[in-house]
Amino acid sequence: xxxxxxxxxxxxxxxxxxxxxxxxxxxxxxxxxxxxxxxxxxxxxxxxxxxxxxxxxxxxxxxxxxxxxxxxxxxxxxxxxxxxxxxxxxxxxxxxxxxxxxxxxxxxxxxxxxxxxxxxxxxxxxxxxxxxxxxxxxxxxxxxxxxxxxxxxxxxxxxxxxxxxxxxxxxxxxxxxxxxxxxxxxxxxxxxxxxxxxxxxxxxxxxxxxxxxxxxxxxxxxxxxxxxxxxxxxxxxxxxxxxxxxxxxxxxxxxxxxxxxxxxxxxxxxxxxxxxxxxxxxxxxxxxxxxxxxxxxxxxxxxxxxxxxxxxxxxxxxxxxxxxxxxxxxxxxxxxxxxxxxxxxxxxxxxx
Numbered sequence: 001x002x003x004x005x006x007x008x009x010x011x012x013x014x015x016x017x018x019x020x021x022x023x024x025x026x027x028x029x030x031x032x033x034x035x036x037x038x039x040x041x042x043x044x045x046x047x048x049x050x051x052x053x054x055x056x057x058x059x060x061x062x063x064x065x066x067x068x069x070x071x072x073x074x075x076x077x078x079x080x081x082x083x084x085x086x087x088x089x090x091x092x093x094x095x096x097x098x099x100x101x102x103x104x105x106x107x108x109x110x111x112x113x114x115x116x117x118x119x120x121x122x123x124x125x126x127x128x129x130x131x132x133x134x135x136x137x138x139x140x141x142x143x144x145x146x147x148x149x150x151x152x153x154x155x156x157x158x159x160x161x162x163x164x165x166x167x168x169x170x171x172x173x174x175x176x177x178x179x180x181x182x183x184x185x186x187x188x189x190x191x192x193x194x195x196x197x198x199x200x201x202x203x204x205x206x207x208x209x210x211x212x213x214x215x216x217x218x219x220x221x222x223x224x225x226x227x228x229x230x231x232x233x234x235x236x237x238x239x240x241x242x243x244x245x246x247x248x249x250x251x252x253x254x255x256x257x258x259x260x261x262x263x264x265x266x267x268x269x270x271x272x273x274x275x276x277x278x279x280x281x282x283x284x285x286x287x288x289x290x291x292x293x294x295x296x297x298x299x300x301x302x303x304x305x306x307x308x309x310x311x312x313x314x315x316x317x318x319x320x321x322x323x324x325x326x327x328x329x330x331x332x333x334x335x336x337x338x339x340x341x342x343x344x345x346x347x348x349x350x351x352x
Contacts, residue, residue: 008037008150013123015079022149023121028079030123030147032098037150039107040098043126045163046119046140047171048090050204050274051297052083053138059085064135071140075126081119088297089119090138092146093157093167104150112163114170115146116153116328123147139164139349155328164349165342166332172206173331175272175295176213177324182268182291183217198222198258198285200248201272202240203230205348206295210270211239212334212341219268222261224254233347237340248273254281271296279304280311288314295320 012035014020015027022028034040048056048071060066075081081089096111107113115122128143148154157166179197186195197214201207202223211234215221223240225231231243246257248271258266265287271278276298283304286292292315294304304317324330335342 010121010123010149010151013147013149021121022080022123023118026078028123030079030125030145032125032145032147034098034100034147036100036102037104038100039096039103039105039148039152039154041092041094041113041115041146041148042097043092043094043124043142043144043146045094045167046081046090046092046142047167048081048138048140049086049088049171049297050138052086052088052090054274055083055086057136062136067135068130068133071135072126072130075124080122080124086297087120089122091115091117091119091167091171092122092124092142093163094146097145102150105148105152105154107154107156112157113154114157114167114328115148116155116170116173116323117148118322122152137351139167153323158332161332161335162349165345168205168345168349169209169331169335170328172209172295173327174320174322174324175206175270176209176334177327177330178293178318178320179210179268179270180213180217180330181324182293182318183214183219186267195219195267196222196262196264197268197270198224198262198266199240199270199272200224200254200278200282200285201274201296202243203234203344204272204274205345207270207272208234208237208239208341208344209331209334210272210295212338213330214268214270215239215241216334216337220262222258222266224248224257224261233344237338237344239338239341248281249275249277251281251284254278255284258285266290268293271299274298276300280307283308283311283313283315286313286315291316291318293318293320
């Protein structure tokens with residue numbers, strides 16, 4: 001990467017350690033004075049990623065005041081929302097307040113946008129103490145500023161979705177887009193068998209959209225959920241051909257659930273569970289020559305790599321990096337095409 005490319009990726013905002021890009025930095029400069037290729041966003045709402053929020057909530061025993069205090073401390077200390085335990089952050093929505101003359105993002109003041117890059121690399125300043133957030137949900141009403149770089153990814157909020165709903169969809173929009181790409185890449189095998197897709201955490205945001213994308217791409221789908229309540233929720237969405245209840249942290253249990261549901265290991269297994277320890281079950285659930293897509297920020301990639309080696313598993317393992325060209329429009333289109341999935345998202349947003 002050249003010096004100019006590093007600058008366009010935000011290297012000038014790195015306070016410490018010097019020489020790294022913003023995601024790897026311990027601290028960023030979140031000051032609202034923008035460079036010529038930056039954009040200033042007036043923040044309206046944060047969306048903490050599921051793994052990060054779960055870790056914070058469990059650490060503090062569901063004490064919302066303590067969760068809020070720690071989120072404020074993380075942002076104040078690091079100049080970004082970058083959970084030091086999970087290594088993850090989330091995303092935000094807001095209104096464009098300032099645009100540098102050399103910004104390539106095509107934005108103008110007044111645009112309402114969602115950042116499609118992680119809060120772990122977004123300079124962020126909170127000015128209201130998160131006073132309107134009770135610390136008990138992933139979506140965080142907030143006031144403050146954030147900065148986008150020349151190489152950031154951003155989407156203008158669609159007019160037919162409530163901002164909170166759009167934020168929930170954009171937070172996971174990489175999952176359905178990559179699932180669609182992988183499934184279509186398999187097509188049908190020489191025997192004419194359908195591609196099968198198992199989604200661990202199928203009732204969640206990323207899981208339900210991944211199931212929707214897989215089914216629309218022609219796959220036979222299995223949703224693996226942790227409880228009877230989640231099974232009923234997913235059944236109502238109608239995007240899984242079969243649904244099974246299993247603890248994704250138990251390798252044998254989840255493997256048996258997938259094989260029992262589909263009749264054989266899955267061609268593609270998608271991990272959308274926001275707890276650690278699901279790597280080996282996903283690998284065991286996948287057929288030789290198949291693919292495992294890890295979309296959970298709770299994934300241990302050493303555990304995945306070494307586990308596959310130890311199991312002599314001939315599987316391709318992909319890191320869902322959250323970006324596929326056109327991913328935001330793709331995810332919003334799924335919500336428009338499948339009303340039951342939209343209803344599932346609306347219920348989740350209302351619950352938070």
